[in-house]
Amino acid sequence: MLLKELGEFGLIERIRQATPKGRGVRIGIGDDAAWLDCRNHSLLVTSDLLIEGIHFNLKWTSFYALGYKSLAVNLSDIAAMGGRPDYLILSLGIPVDFKAENVEEFYCGIRALASQSGVALVGGDTSASSRLFVNGCLLGHAPRRPVTRSGGRAGDDLCVTGTLGDSALGLKLLKQKSVRGNNKEHTYLISRHRFPTARLKAGIMLARERLAKAMIDVSDGLLQDLTHLCKASGMGAVIWEDALPLSRAYRTLAGKKGPLYALTGGEDYELLFCLRRRDRGRLEKIKKHLGVPIARIGTCVAAREGIKIINRQGSPLSISITGYDHFRNRH
């Protein structure tokens, strides 16, 4: 069987099944980050690849933004477990005809976000490569109880931080030649694509207050990541289309596509989590400390009901496309 038939998640599942869990491994393959026992220390580790032509295009991103993003995507995985980030190990494959200045600009982007988020760059590897790629591996420390993907149950609320779809719409604008840089909405959406914000503070508080029963970061598109959450928790979900949090810029520019980018776009790096209904009041009380708005976008149901999106009229929205699969190369 070829990889393009098996798909990214099929491959990961095969690897997971064949891999023994190992001593000290509290959570291994299959969540946002691994949770490890190191003697008295409880460690989180996550790793993310960004490859030229797959995850980014140097036509639409600067080296600075690429550096910034290669840390941000890993911060987001640590946030989704409720952890705090500590150390970054960075491997770079670089074409030999690149300028050293470009590589330095890339590291400037990393350092800017690293110093903001209290992360130290401690090592890695570099090599010549036909295409540029970056692999970031981020270590963090775990909260007393890291939030996995598997704690959700039918009856829970589904909540999400921030707004959805901005990044995907920003990317679409970048691909169109007609982008005017001084348009306020354009600038906002493109910036959301280039400089995503990992929801570290929200992740830490949602874990510490035990408000998030299950959590995942939205990187491959809401529906794709919701599917992972539902599968791990053994549940289904109903999403209310009109409850999706959309920015003013998104509403202005999405046009006929409506909530499409918000549902399937990817690269939002917002946190999607399950909340006990009886904790709604507690969530309200700490909302102003989270540093980001929270929207209730649906409810968890039994697994047999699958994943449904209900529109304003209460009728199901037909969405045949889910998120991004790197091997199938399609939405």
Added chain:
Amino acid sequence: MLLKELGEFGLIERIRQATPKGRGVRIGIGDDAAWLDCRNHSLLVTSDLLIEGIHFNLKWTSFYALGYKSLAVNLSDIAAMGGRPDYLILSLGIPVDFKAENVEEFYCGIRALASQSGVALVGGDTSASSRLFVNGCLLGHAPRRPVTRSGGRAGDDLCVTGTLGDSALGLKLLKQKSVRGNNKEHTYLISRHRFPTARLKAGIMLARERLAKAMIDVSDGLLQDLTHLCKASGMGAVIWEDALPLSRAYRTLAGKKGPLYALTGGEDYELLFCLRRRDRGRLEKIKKHLGVPIARIGTCVAAREGIKIINRQGSPLSISITGYDHFRNRH
């Protein structure tokens, strides 16, 4: 300046200088592994990239051997600090037209060595890519005093584990079409190239007994890695050509090239270390517990004397080539 002018080690030095050390970082960029404080735990982290067409060629390596090697090269870095390996995070870029079975064969190779060395595979990332590449990030725990590259001084002995040059000569044989698989020497050298042995036990004992004052693993060729050791320790070195440990297969097949592969070949994954002269006796006593022979190959001298290789007649050997630089793409 282009990267091919700056070179791999020039780039690493620029990155190192521009990177603040950060809280909890005992050793950052520039040694075999980073040494980190995680609350009460003392952690080692290392990362190594293997890229198709640069580090390996699928004509000459099986997926199983590639998996094995992608862990082995990281084990070797942990060994060079005197640490014990614990957790592997593995990122893979794979062409979409690869067979899933190939990827499984690759993971079989990893699992074989992981279970031998007590390592658990805990996570990573996968993505489509035009060329196959692997990034392994290995976490281990540090001994009380990890062995850095910087503890050597003029007057110390220079010692190395095992034999040198086997892997490079094995690779040369693989590239020649005339290789006969049933030749015992060929088989030995090719196996040293495909399945390198990280000297974990030796590394742990040399650190615990405080016999290694400074240590590095020989991955880019003896002269290249000796240069790193000398630079970090602020010293020079004299290598005795006739003291280089060469296997019987190497002596049989190296022919006119003599010690060339042993000096510059790369991928030996042996440990090169500095020993106080007065510790020679103590080293003799524990030699049989190290699991590998040790050879005394030279002596540390003042930095101003540089690095010299002395042949049987006592006259300096002229070697203009050192080790491998990934950006300059030459020996």
